[in-house]
Amino acid sequence: MSYLRVFVYGTLKPGEVNYQFYCAKYIVESFPAVANGLLYELPIGYPGMTNGKGKVYGFVLSFLEPKILLELDELEDYHPERLSEENEYQRQKVPIFGLDGQYLGDVWSYLMLPEKVKLLGGKLLYDGFWTGDSTINN
Secondary structure: OOOEEEEEOOOOOOOOOOHHHHHHOOEEEEEEEEEEEEEEEOOOOOEEEEEEEEEEEEEEEEEOOOOHHHHHHHHOOOOOOOOHHHOOOEEEEEEEEOOOOOEEEEEEEEEOOHHHHHHOOOEEOOOOOOOOOHHHHO
16 A cells, blocks of 8 residues: 655644644654755754755655645645745655655655745754753753
């Protein structure tokens, strides 16, 4: 059986604020993973990932129903027919890797344009890890 897979690195990760409402009841599998990119903490309370040469740590969530993408698109303020700069995030396929570095395939994820991160005052998280627990990110 083929699942819809999404790499998440912020509020949709297990244990974070949006996981329970948007993901928990729909997930058939989840596992830790790594994507290439740069991760930024945004002063608005969630992170943004851009393309880049760093590592971003998160989870791959597997869903049985592809329609979950419509709900996630709404949460992430992404609409495929808008201009890129009008979306908060861009949904795109990214290569993901296991924690051992093994390539696991390409999955959907939501990335921000670097200009949007700058506009929002993003602060680079050098370790590639974000949590909603502000005592850990500082």
